[in-house]
Amino acid sequence: MWKRTDLEEMLDNQRAFFSTGITRDINNRLNYLKKLKESIKNHEDEICEALSEDFGKAPFETYISEIGIVLVELGHIISHLKKWAKPERGKTPITHLPGKSRIYAEPYGTVLVISPWNYPFNLAMVPVIGALSAGNTVFLKSASETPATALIMDKILSQVFPPEWVTVLRGSEVKDFVLDFKYDYIFFTGGPYVGRMVMEKAAVHLTPVTLELGGKSPCIVMADADMALAAKRIAWGKFFNSGQTCIAPDYLLIEEKAKTLFFDEIRGAIKKLYGENPEASPDFARIINDKHWKRIEQFLQKGEIITGGRSDAGGRYIEPTVIDGISPHDPVMQEEIFGPVLPVITIDSIDDAVKFINEREKPLALYLFTKNNGNIDKVISETSYGGGCINDTMMHFANGHIPFGGVGSSGMGSYHGKLNFDTFTHYKSVYYGTAKFFDNPFRYAPYTKFAEKIIKLFMR
Secondary structure, X not given: OOOHHHHHHHHHHHHHHHHOOOOOOHHHHHHHHHHHHHHHHHOHHHHHHHHHHHHOOOHHHHHHHHHHHHHHHHHHHHHHHHHHHOOEEEOOOHHHOOOEEEEEEEEOOEEEEEOOOOOOOHHHHHHHHHHHHOOOEEEEEOOOOXXXXXXXXXXXXXXXXXXXXXXXXXXXXXXXXXXXXXXXXEEEEOOHHHHHHHHHHXXXXXXXXXXXOOOOOEEEEOOOOOHHHHHHHHHHHHHHHHHOOOOOOOEEEEEHHHHHHHHHHHHHHHHHHHOXXXXXXXXXXXXXXXXXXXXXXXXXXXXXXXXXXOEEOOOOEEOOEEEEOOOOOOHHHOOOOOOOEEEEEEEXXXXXXXXXXXXXXXXOEEEEEOOOHHHHHHHHHHOOOOEEEEOOOOOOOOOOOOOEEOOHHHEEOEXXXXXXXXHOEEEEEEEEOOOHHHOOHHHOOOOOHHHHHHHHHHHO
16 A cells, blocks of 8 residues: 555655666667566466456457557567667758757656556556656556556566666555656546646646546548448447447437438447347456446436447446437536447538537547548548547557547647657757857847848848
């Protein structure tokens, strides 16, 4: 059990360790990241067991959404780290010649990573890897709702890194004081409510932050879309991890004339994914705890259930459910659902969809199913969101070559791949002055009209 004095002592230890320069050495970083990759691979079965214990998550789903993404991120960073960390040549204007400019990548220092419970391995380890690749020391505050996953992460990280380099903060008690201390950078993944608290605490010390939040991510289906494909990919994205995904399609905006066919197709898609009885499927996860089950179950009370609707409190089970006849004022539309319930709102045109989205907070993700390039151009140019897909769901998150992050109330800052390194790196600019022989006399007082003409000639 962590106490305030324990954390204070570990902070001092990490700062002292950082000051030795060990974490700055690029070869040290690479060697330890390679060891971390091997350690994760050696503990794959234990990670799957932990996620099954915490979530009832299928091993395949655990691998593709937790372990595999982390290993790909590690491999990408290991392959490119030397290039990213190398000093860059900056452009030097003619007024500064023959001097030269350089940009140096340096770590912030001590980083706090606060991870969520819905993807407790992936969303903890990926930012930790980014922070380590940049040369920082790290405190990882793991989610108390997933204790088995927190334990295996602690085991993996402590086998590779000394506590002065990486410390895992497990347990619920530490959340009461973890933000009271000064860090050099804070990376938080979670909801907007706690995100505001993190930002307020960070502001006391002027600590920079990345906030990966959530929100109600819309999914638009136009009548010209491939309905079978749309239904299959929406069902997969919505009900993956039982809907407990920050980038899951939160609600559906669909043209009236497409609804009948879409409903038929999504019933079939759910059946193909999870069988006649999803409760018996080993591939359908459970709700994380009783509190969240009760919150989500209430959403089943309003609207016309097109498919699904069954639930079991004892097993924390809610069937994959699609509900029609929903209005923007219904409870299911007032907060991020974070569960296997898909509300449907009817639209008449793409303009209706754009207007509906723009009247609300900026979402973390947006999905559009259409064959019309005009619809695609309109949605991309006239709406603001963190990221998304055309004719697919969630796949942008799994692409480590493009940034992932929110905008507005869905977050600030981004990561993955090179952006993961950049997020935890301060880029320090240095100008190397000229020798005395090349000293420009026109920049010094007393100023003359002739000097003014010369300076204006080069600075316009």
